[in-house]
Amino acid sequence: MHHLFIAFIVFCCVFASAVLGLWLHAMLPGHHLSEDSIGVVKLTTGLIATIAALVLGLLISSAKNSLDTMNAELVRAAASIVQLDRVLAKYGPETQEIREALKQHVGASIQILSSGDPAQVARLGNTATLRRVEGLQHKLEELSPHNAMQRQLQASAIGIADEVLAVRRLALLQSVGALPMALLVMLVVWLSIIFGAFGMFGPFNVTVVAAFFLGAVSTSGAIFLILEMNTPLDGLITVSLEPMRDAFAMLGK
Template identity: 55%
Template sequence: MTHVVIALIAFLCIFCSALLGLYLRGRLPEHHLSEDSTSAIKLATGLIATIAALVLGLLISSAKGTFDTVKGELVHNAASIVRLDRLLSEYGPPTQELRGTLKRDYAWWVDLLASSDAFRSARLDNPEISSRMEEFRRKLADLSPATPAQNEIQARALQISDEIYEARLRALLERQGSIAMPLLVVLVSWLAIIFGAFGLLAPRNRTIVVAFFLCALSASGAILLILEMDTPLNGVISVSLGPMREALSQLGN
């Protein structure tokens, strides 16, 4: 189920609940909407609204944290790739083939992240990603340093290649998001109750309906924003690949 569909379902639940409240207002006996009754409804609704606001804030914070983490991993990965290429260049001619492999594999990785085809998720889980890194590291470890300087460069290059591999794994593990769907269901239920109470206490006119429509649209928009930021490698709101493309342009120079 796409994020837009989830947000649309949330919007319908919230807005229809408000309309249901407006409908019930005209059908309930007068004493059900007395001053004491409305005061009790407001107190109960205020409690639910406070809880919903706290949960919504936590979800936004969690989604933003996931987005920033993946963005940082990809930027760090780009910087490490450039550092590794520079070290291989310092090593000398024996690493020329490795530098070409590094640039080719990194270009493939960037193109994979930038693609939006239906099979992208399966391609990201392809074991070929790991096998390519392991093959590169094996060739790097098979180098035969002729000087102490080359020996030191090889050790540093192996360390950086491990960091790159770990950064890729962390980015892939974070791409699915961490927000549980049952939590979103409960949050939408709370919002529906709140808007239903608003409709029950509000006069029925076009201005109120438009206001409820806009507020329900804003609430569902917040849910869409949370879902998009929680999956930073997919969707409309995704991390920028600019640093990775810039790093790619510097490889092999």
Template identity: 50%
Template sequence: MSHSIVALLVFLVVSLSALLGLYISTRLPDHHLSDDSMSAIKLSIGLVATIAALVLGLLISSAKNSFDAVNNALIQNAANMIRLDSVLSQYGPETGPLRQTLKRNYADWIALIASNDATRDARLDSPAIIGRMEEFGRGIESLQAANDTQRDLKTRAKQIADDVFTARSLALLRREGTLPRTLMFVLVCWLAVIFGTFGVLSPRNGTVIFAFLICALCASGAIFVILEMDTPLDGVIRVSTRAMREALERLGR
């Protein structure tokens, strides 16, 4: 289910809860809405609202950390690609085919990350791409070092290639999101209870209903942002490939 649909469902649930609260308030006996009763309800719902605010802040922080982790991994990956190409260039002209393969594979990887193809996720973990990575690693291993300088460069190239593949794996592992869906569901239930209680305690007029709708829109927007940042490779809010494209232009020079 897309994040936009989830946010729309949250908006509907929260809005309907507020409207249901307004309706229930007209059916309750007057003594249920006395000053003492309303004070007790406000204290109780204040506790729920505080917990919901803390959880919402926690989810936003966690989603932002996931987004930053993937973004930083891709930026570091771009820097490592430049380093790897430079080390291979220093090794000698015999690494020319390896450098061409590196640039071609990296261009395919960037195109795949930036695409919105429905089959993209399956292609990211496809045996063909994994095979290319392994073949490139074997290409570095097969280099015949003629002196200490080349042996040192070969060792560095292998280490940098491992770092590149590690960063790639990190990005792939986080592409599905890390937030527990159960916690998200519970949070939405809390929001529904909070808005429903607001409806019970509020007068029935157009201004109140409009305010409830605006607040429900803000709450659903927060859920949308959380879901978007938790999946950095998909959706509207996604990591930029600018650093990767800049690195690609510098490969092979």
């Protein structure tokens, strides 16, 4: 919800700047609205608009890459978890306890991720949770293989478990938004200047006000998408947990 609040603030700043420009248009002396003055302001506004468009495009692209990376890591983790379970099943009945613990851990992780609560998601990276995951690795290392095939399966299981833990840590790092607040503030300032300049040299009528309203909605919507995609584990725009749920359904069989 805080992303919606930030987007609303952006909308208010941008739209208020446009309305302020319309008010200044009526208050400024005539010589401030000459063709030469308008030409200079248009050139300056065009420069700022170009910079803002480039930064906005880069931010959207970066946020989309963050969302795609998180989705790919979840798919990779789901595949590795199923592979680990199958390797343990091939090892023999000695691994039944490890397989049950693995399924319980995956089920708990899915519940936390599907909650959409940042405080709950943060629990996946706390010390207690990491110790439980590392405990599964220790149990794998404590297995006593009786033949060459079991030794090979044990080594494979330990390698897969290390990969799952590495993917988990990467996913937790990706879940934290990386958008610098100073850059966001500067972008809002640029957009406010642009809309203020548009309002300063535009006529005051319903059509113009409606256009400014839609423009403010569009820009604040873009900011909202950037913020949402930068936090892919919570909010309105999140990664799909279907691969993890499919993997959970296959565990223990």
